[in-house]
Amino acid sequence: ALDVTDGRVTGLSGEVLADTTKPRGESTSREVTGDFSYAADSVILTTGGIGGNHDMVRRHWPTDRLGQPPKTMVAGVPDYVDGQMHEIARAAGADLINEDRMWHYCEGVQNWDPIWPNHGIRILPGPSSLWFDAKGDRMEAPCLPGFDTLSTLRRILSVGEHSWFILTQKIIEKEFALSGSEQNPDFTSGKWSEVLKTRLGKGATPAVEAFKQKGADFIVADDIDSLITRMNALTPDAPVDPAHIKAQIAARDGQLTNPFAKDAQITAIRGARAYRGDKLIRTAKPHAILDPANGPLIAVRLNILTRKSLGGLHTDIQGRVLTPDGAVFDGLYAAGEVCGFGGGGYHGYNALEGTFLGGCIFSGRIAGDNA
Numbered sequence: 001a002l003d004v005t006d007g008r009v010t011g012l013s014g015e016v017l018a019d020t021t022k023p024r025g026e027s028t029s030r031e032v033t034g035d036f037s038y039a040a041d042s043v044i045l046t047t048g049g050i051g052g053n054h055d056m057v058r059r060h061w062p063t064d065r066l067g068q069p070p071k072t073m074v075a076g077v078p079d080y081v082d083g084q085m086h087e088i089a090r091a092a093g094a095d096l097i098n099e100d101r102m103w104h105y106c107e108g109v110q111n112w113d114p115i116w117p118n119h120g121i122r123i124l125p126g127p128s129s130l131w132f133d134a135k136g137d138r139m140e141a142p143c144l145p146g147f148d149t150l151s152t153l154r155r156i157l158s159v160g161e162h163s164w165f166i167l168t169q170k171i172i173e174k175e176f177a178l179s180g181s182e183q184n185p186d187f188t189s190g191k192w193s194e195v196l197k198t199r200l201g202k203g204a205t206p207a208v209e210a211f212k213q214k215g216a217d218f219i220v221a222d223d224i225d226s227l228i229t230r231m232n233a234l235t236p237d238a239p240v241d242p243a244h245i246k247a248q249i250a251a252r253d254g255q256l257t258n259p260f261a262k263d264a265q266i267t268a269i270r271g272a273r274a275y276r277g278d279k280l281i282r283t284a285k286p287h288a289i290l291d292p293a294n295g296p297l298i299a300v301r302l303n304i305l306t307r308k309s310l311g312g313l314h315t316d317i318q319g320r321v322l323t324p325d326g327a328v329f330d331g332l333y334a335a336g337e338v339c340g341f342g343g344g345g346y347h348g349y350n351a352l353e354g355t356f357l358g359g360c361i362f363s364g365r366i367a368g369d370n371a
Contacts, residue, residue, distance in 0.1 A: 001013050001014060001088060001092075002043065002088060002089060002092040002332070003037070003039075004092050004093065007093075007330065008330040008331045009042075009043050009092070009329065009330065009331035009332040010039060010040070010331060011037065011038050011039040011040045011043065012037075012038055012040070012043055013035065013036060013037040013038070014035065014036055015032045015034070015035050015036075016032070016033050016034040016035060016036055017029060017030060017031060017032060017033065018031040018032075018033050019033075023115070025078045025115045025116050026078075026115055026116060027078075027079055027116060027117060040331075041331070042331055042332075042333060042371035043331060043332055043333070044319075044333040044334065044335060044367050044368070044371055045085055045089060045313065045321070045332070045333070045334040045335075045338050045339075046334070046335050046336045046338060046364065047084075047085035047338045048077075048081045048309075048336065048337045048338060049077070049081055049083065049308055049309030049312070049337040049338065050081065050082065050083030050086065050309050051075065051076060051077040051081050051104075051306040051307055051308060051309065052075055052077045052078055052079040052080060052081035052082050052116075052306070053079075053081070053082040053083050054073055054075070054306065056082070056083045057069065057073070057102065057104075057306055060099040060100050060102070060311075061100070061102070062100040062101070062102070065100075065150075065154070065349075066150070066153055066154050066157060067154060067157040067158055068157065070157065070161040070303075070304045071161065072161060072303065072304075073104075073108070073118075073120075073303060073304045073305065073306055074108045074109070074110055074118055074119070074120025074303045074304070074305050074306075075116065075117065075118045075119060075120055075305070075306055076104075076105065076108065076120050076121075076122060076179070076305040076306050076307040077116075077306065077307065078115070078116040079116050079117050083309075085338060086312060086313070086338065089313055089321065089332070089334075092332075093323055093329060094313055094314070094321050094322070094323065094329055094332065095313070095314040095321075095322050095323055095324040095326075095329075095344075096311070096312060096313055096314060096344065097311055097312075097314045097340075097344040097345060098310065098311030098312075098340060098344055098345035099309075099311045099312070100311065101309075101310035101311040101340065101345055101347075101348070101349055102306075102308065102309060102310055102311075103149075103307055103308040103309075103310055103347075103350075103351045104153065104304055104305060104306050104307050104308075105122045105149065105153075105304070105305045105307055106149065106152050106153050106156055106163065106302060106304060106305075107122050107123040107124075107125060107145075107165075107302050107305070108120040108121070108122055108123075108302060108303040108304060108305025109121055109122075109123060109211065109215055109216075109217040109218070109300060109301075109302065109303065110215065110216045110217055110303070112210065112211060112214040112215045112216065113210075113214075115182070120303065120305040120306075121178050121179055121180055121183060121211070121305075122178070122179040122305050122307075123165075123176060123177075123178060123179075123300070123302070124176075124177040124178065124179060125145035125146055125165070125175060125176065126145065126146065126171070126174065126175025126176070126272075126278075126282050126283050126284065127144065127145055127146055127175070127265065127268050127269050127272050127283055128145070128167065128171045128174075128175055128265075128269055128283065128284050128286070129145050129165040129166065129167040129171055129175070129300075130165070130166045130167065130248075130249060130252065130265075130289065131143065131144060131145055131152075131163060131164070131165060132163060132164040132165075132166065132240070132245065132248075133155065133156055133158075133159050133160060133163050133164075134156070134159055134160025134161065134162055134163060134164075134235070134238045135159050135160065135238070135240065136164075136240030136241055136244050136245050137159075137244075137248075138248045138252075139152065139155055139156075139163070140264070141264040141265070141268075143155045143156075144264070144265050144268060145165070147268075150349065150350065153304070156304070157304075160238055161303075161304065162235065162238070162301055162302060162303055162304075163301075163302045164231065164240075164299055164300065164301060164302065165298075165299065165300040165302060166227070166245070166249065166289065166297065166298070166299050167289070167297075167298050167299075167300075168287070168289055168294040168295055168296075168297060168298065169294065169295055169296055169298065170284050170285075170287060170294050171284045171298075172204050172208060172212065172298055173202075173203055173204045173284075174281075174282070174283065174284040175282060175283065175284055176204060176205075176208045177205070177208070178205075178207050178208060178211065183207040184207070185207075186198040186199070186205070199281045200280070200281060212298065215300075217234075217300055217301040217302070217303070218298065218299075218300055219231060219234065219298065219299040219300075219301075220296050220297070220298050221296060221297050221299075222292070222295060222296050222297070223292070223297070224242075224245070224246055224249070224290060224297060225242060227297045227298075227299050228240060228242045228245055228246075228299075229242075230299070231299050231301075234301055235301065246290075249289050249290055250290060251263075252265070252266070252289065253288040253289055253290055253291075256286055256287070256288060266286060269283060269284075269286050270286065273285070308337060308351065308356060309337055309340065310340050310341070310345060310346075310347050310348075310349070310351060311340045311344055311345045312334070312337065312338050312339045312340040312344055312345075313334040313338055313339040313340075313344055314339070314343070314344040315333070315334050315339045315342065315343055315344060315363075315367075316328065316343075317343075317366070318366065318370040319333045319334065319335060319342075319363060319366040319367030319368075319369075319370050319371070320332070320333055320370065321333060321334050321339075333367040333370065333371050334363075334367065335360070335363040335364040335366070335367040335368075336359070336360045336363060336364060337356070337360070339363065341356060341359025341360060341363060342359050342362065342363040342366075346359050346363070347359065
């Protein structure tokens with residue numbers, strides 16, 4: 001709880017939970033062993049978003065912009081990211097704005113080795129995987145891998161809740177990366193030699209290969225008919241038409257020899273490979289999906305993955321939390337995701353993973369300076 005005296009936040013109080021030795025991110029006991037209370041001249045809330053609370057995510061879901069919220073999602077954040085302090089601050093008198101602004105991803109897969117409940121990992125895709133909606137229709141530009149997240153999210157939800165990548169072994173080796181520090185030990189080692197060895201070596205990274213072999217959403221097959229049969233077994237309530245899938249892939253493959261390809265994705269791939277960095281470690285050489293020499297074939301069922309809250313506590317340019325009538329809520333400041341990375345909606349409707357960090361650092365500095 002926030003302690004409020006004569007309209008000013010004067011401290012906070014709450015419950016002490018049982019000690020734990022569990023690693024960061026894992027769920028821990030809710031056993032209460034005591035309580036605490038602190039008085040303070042200023043309180044700064046930096047308690048994160050709501051992505052681990054899917055009921056709250058659905059409650060604030062922007063149906064006018066994105067359609068109906070999915071009944072099933074995977075969690076891209078631990079379950080302690082539950083929006084509890086949003087509601088505690090609101091009950092104390094704080095204003096929250098832009099709560100319908102969210103940043104969730106379309107390329108979520110179930111973690112075969114989860115840290116928190118319903119743990120999802122985002123695939124960071126290169127440009128070459130073919131992306132199909134739940135009905136088996138190949139999605140059009142800008143709903144291509146790595147292009148426009150919100151447009152693709154809206155497009156997926158217009159016909160179902162999941163989507164599919166279909167790709168080859170050559171594509172997964174060159175283009176697949178995974179979110180999460182534990183999925184990228186070469187980067188977290190701080191050694192460029194490890195990064196270059198892993199990213200430029202033969203085969204997929206060990207983390208990607210583990211998902212290919214053990215992930216519940218991954219299917220590997222030697223031919224397209226077997227692949228689609230197993231896709232339909234994984235989603236029996238939303239089967240795709242094998243002939244329709246094959247015809248769309250064949251049409252795409254048929255554009256590979258056309259220097260003026262009419263397939264927008266092939267044009268995008270060629271554009272990406274014009275940049276040396278993408279050509280070396282991020283974008284596979286264009287090749288026929290249905291050619292067995294490029295296999296095996298891989299299908300990945302993609303789930304909506306919750307990630308960031310772009311709205312939250314309403315703050316002014318000094319990091320002070322405001323009340324619903326626009327007045328300063330004395331003694332209370334906020335920074336980071338709990339206040340939409342600043343102001344209660346710093347990013348507007350769009351964002352990228354890297355841009356969240358700047359908002360956290362800047363709003364934290366502003367709140368710290370003024371508190």
